[in-house]
Amino acid sequence: MHEMNKTHMIIEIQHNFQHLFHDFPLFEKCVVGKQHKIPFFQGNNSQAKIILKFIHSNICIGPMQIKSLNGFVYFATFIDDYFRFTIVYFLKRKFNVISMF
Numbered sequence: 001m002h003e004m005n006k007t008h009m010i011i012e013i014q015h016n017f018q019h020l021f022h023d024f025p026l027f028e029k030c031v032v033g034k035q036h037k038i039p040f041f042q043g044n045n046s047q048a049k050i051i052l053k054f055i056h057s058n059i060c061i062g063p064m065q066i067k068s069l070n071g072f073v074y075f076a077t078f079i080d081d082y083f084r085f086t087i088v089y090f091l092k093r094k095f096n097v098i099s100m101f
Helices: 002-006 028-034 094-100
Strands: 055-059 074-080 086-091
Touching: 055 094, 074 094, 086 094
Parallel strands: none
Antiparallel strands: 055 074, 074 086
8 A cells, every 4th residue: 555655646635635644663573474385285095005005985965956867866985095085976865885886
């Protein structure tokens, strides 16, 4: 705001917001210190050391209100922890998930 005021970029709102333009010192290091960037984890976050050691699965609570073209109203997902390979199975009944696994 101070810089915009100095370069006369703010003209019309100066009268309405005069209290913003007091000469308070702007400590740049304080502003930069409050900004931080958390890096994304780049490595393999897997707990499994071999393929198919851990399989994460989920089944939708369903049934879906609208059936698919083939009459499916549920779905189940299976995710391999090591490779993150994901497969989705569509189901007509929840108990069919055992045969899909």
